[in-house]
Amino acid sequence: MAVSLCSQGPMKHYTSKGVSMITEIGIVAGDIWHYLDCHGEVSLSVLLKGIDKPRDNVLMSLGWLAREGHVVVVQSNNDYLVSLRKNG
Secondary structure, X not given: OOOOOHHHOOOOOEOOXXXXXXXXXXXXXXXXXXXXXXXOXXXXXXXXXXXXXXXXXXXXXXXXXXXXXXXXXXXXXXXXXXXXXXXX
């Protein structure tokens, strides 16, 4: 008999360090926010080099920040420009 995983509550996703993926995304999002606060608008390629985290984690965290309205991402030629959303 097959057991449904859906009925057992939310699945936890852990990184290799044992930290939940949601926690890791939040930590990297904070790193991105602080980087942009110090450096202003940067290209995505510069941001990826400036944040010492795996590319996938940076992209997931950036997507979360964009969805929450904390950053602005604009396509520019073959790259993207990323900046903090200005209040007001």
